[in-house]
Amino acid sequence: MCGIVGAIADRDVVPVLIDGLKRLEYRGYDSAGIAVLDQDDIRRVRRTGRVSEMEAAAQAEGFNAQVGIGHTRWATHGGVTEANAHPHCSHGVALVHNGIIENHEQQREKLRAMGYEFESQTDTEVIAHLIHSHLKAGADLLGAVQKSVKELHGAYALAVVSRKEPGRLIAARMGCPLLIGLGEGENFIASDVSAIIQATRKVIFLEEGDTADITRESVRVFDGDGQTIERETHLSDVSLASLELGPYRHFMQKEIHEQPRAIGDTIEAVIDNGAFGAELFGKNAEEVLRDIEGVQILACGTSYYAGMTARYWVEQIAGIPCTVEIASEYRYRAAVANPKQLIVTISQSGETLDTMEALKYAKSLGHDKTLSICNVPESAIPRASKLVYYTRAGAEIGVASTKAFTTQLVALFTLTCTIAKLRGRLDAEGEASYLDCLRQLPGSIQHALNLEPQIKAWSDKFAPKNHALFLGRGVHYPIALEGALKLKEISYIHAEAYPAGELKHGPLALVDEQMPVVVIAPNDALLEKVKSNMQEVRARGGQLFVFTDEDSQFGESEGVHVIRAPRHVGVLSPIMHTIPVQLLAYHVALARGTDVDKPRNLAKSVTVE
Known part of the structure; x- marks a missing residue:
């Protein structure tokens, strides 16, 4: 829920950090801060409230550095105070953290016994002290981070710097999104590509359990066992224009008015295909979808309401049972599995923790027919699913979801018609009628906007x-x-x-x-x-x-x-x-x-x- 940005370069990275945090404001936050390595020492500034307040403080104090990390925090452990804001430090180590560490109390007791003192109420400060304890025992920064994360239970995305190794930036992830941006003589990390799109479009998405050692000239990624691994480089299609307001007063207003185009882009493959087909959902989709006996939809918030709408379509048009459940409830109950049931997860970001964990739980019960509907390519939930349908809503900045919801509905209707066709419940005349409905939908949405x-x-x-x-x-x-x-x-x-x-x-x-x-x-x-x-x-x-x-x-x-x-x-x-x-x-x-x-x-x- 928080935002991370980091940079290592031959230029002043403070403007990069500040700009990145501003682009992450849409994610929701209540405090912000940066930490930089300046002449082999750590300088830090944190403020509650908006990024602009922290920016003004950094400018007043003359921040200028070639290595740094930044964060916007949404309070979980501890109230909205400057002491609880990130980055957190421990004896020359500074880090920022997204996620929740479930065993932080046990770690806190252990670290206190070792002589560490705590200045905040957060679970994050535990990680900073833990990393320092391993540095003190002789590990280098990469090794200290790798040893530390093995002692943590929960979810995390981490960016870590140390005054003893000013030429390195260490990253790690488990359960929370984190990516690396690749530049020329400079590299970046972020929780969201929008934070670094002004600097680079080349990104590497870290996988579960990965750590990364980042310098100005190189990036090395290690899997959960500490083995060097190659992760694919992607070219982001996020545009700077999509992150700007243009003529609108708010991003929510802009995104409401972008819905005709977003829906048109989402149905483009269906319309170009001239038919509902399993191939729209990925390789071997027909094999997965043809013999299903029901559909189970798992989602949260607005995505859950999209699933509730789809239940009416699935049962009426496809003629098979459909259940819809809040992901955070499903993952903690003793569900009865039917391996012939299709598990559909819906998430705008593809990183919604409850939905991701619900998918993992479903797979542990023996469900291997999995499909995700998502707006962010290469995010965690699509990667964990056998099939995927990407909504092409584009960047959604406003916290209240608008175009993500309507494009999810379009995707679910497409899935419904595809299943109905495979089951022999949708003849050529019916298919043509539904395709025509989809073609007319962007125009109907525009008429509604005129109200x-x-x-x-x-x-x-x-x-x-x-x-x-x-x-x-x-x-x-x-x-x-x-x-x-x-x-x-x-x-x-x-x-x-x-x-x-x-x-x-x-x-x-x-x-x-x-x-x-x-x-x-x-x-x-x-x-x-x-x-x-x-x-x-x-x-x-x-x-x-x-x-x-x-x-x-x-x-x-x-x-x-x-x-x-x-x-x-x-x-x-x-x-x-x-x-x-x-x-x-x-x-x-x-x-x-x-x-x-x-x-x-x-x-x-x-x-x-």
């Missing part, structure tokens, strides 16, 4: 409220959940979502004139049922805010506010109706004056439990 002025007009009615309800039925119920989540995330209004039919089973007690009720009410088979539920709200004085379609047969009235999408888009209606709830959350947050792209307490890439 923004009307949605913005609603925001003033929501801004003074402290609570809201979202209602949907059938396949649109998960979209109501997603709408409530978006409103919570960025406006801090408490919002809950329910299947509309559940309203009378308890939530109706909350409804009064102070409780806005948002209803997803497309013109489908359940519309009349939803209308009845809306009457229950109006009878209690509740204010209704209804997203519907042009051909729905009801209009505005006292206490009933209606916005109509230009047309009903059939089976893909959940994707199109996602756009209005995203825009509603965005404009309500603007009206309330919250930090839209960096909501409090949240992070973009969740690499801790």
Whole structure:
């Protein structure tokens, strides 16, 4: 959840570190710091709050160095204080750390007995002292890091420097993403390629258990057994333009408006293929998908709601059972395995720890039919899966997911149709119809974006409220959940979502004139049922805010506010109706004056439990 950047060069790396940390701000953080080797001594500056505050302090103190590491911290162990901010130091060793060390208390007791004193409440400071203890015993910096990580239980990405070996930068990873950027006479490390894209596009993704010895001129990677290993070099396709705001006020607004293109890019392979085919998911995909007896989807947060939507499609179109489970719950229960069940993991980053661990657990139970839906090539979850479908959403900077969610839905619909076709449940006419739906989807999304002025007009009615309800039925119920989540995330209004039919089973007690009720009410088979539920709200004085379609047969009235999408888009209606709830959350947050792209307490890439 935190961000790491490091550099070793013949030039001043402080601007590189600062710029990298600024590009990592979207991940969510509450403090920032850098440590540099200046004339064989370590200089460090840390601040709570924004990177800009730490930058000002570094400039005031005249930081200039050719080796350094930087970090943005999202607090886990210990509060938001300067003492708990990274980097952490121990007798000439400085390091930054993403992840959580589960046995830090035992290590802390051991190190205290050895005479080490602790200045912070963090688990990270344990690692700094542990590395120093091995240096003191005679190991070099690489060896000290390799020995230390073998004593750690948990997840980590580490970047380490030492004043005794100023020409080296050591990296290590287990469970948290870390990559190396390759330059000419200079090299870099980062938790996310966006942090170093201004310096290089050539990157090496470290694997589980890897350590790396990085100098200006060379990079050596070692596996978990300490053996030298070659890792493939990749050319990143992340563009600097995708990391800039352009004409938009916030990245969330930009990313909402990028959805027609993101969806078009994600379906490009399907449309070019002219058919749904197993080859879209990788080699030997037909062998994996043809004889499955069910689908189990594992995901967290917004990705979980994408899976909930897909359940309706899979069971209706493909005709096989589909279950959807929160990854952090699945990994800790005694699941009953069916080896013919397809395990589908969904993650925007491909590094979501709970989802990765759930996948490992599923494989340990004997599941070998695994497929990941992900937005980041070469990330951990796709590498651990037999099949993969990459959403081509591009860089998503805003913490609240928008285009990642809708492209995940597109990927899941493509998977559904492919399974249905392999099972003989999708004939040529049906396939052509669904392909046409996909072709028209980017245009339908653009039509939905054109509703923004009307949605913005609603925001003033929501801004003074402290609570809201979202209602949907059938396949649109998960979209109501997603709408409530978006409103919570960025406006801090408490919002809950329910299947509309559940309203009378308890939530109706909350409804009064102070409780806005948002209803997803497309013109489908359940519309009349939803209308009845809306009457229950109006009878209690509740204010209704209804997203519907042009051909729905009801209009505005006292206490009933209606916005109509230009047309009903059939089976893909959940994707199109996602756009209005995203825009509603965005404009309500603007009206309330919250930090839209960096909501409090949240992070973009969740690499801790």
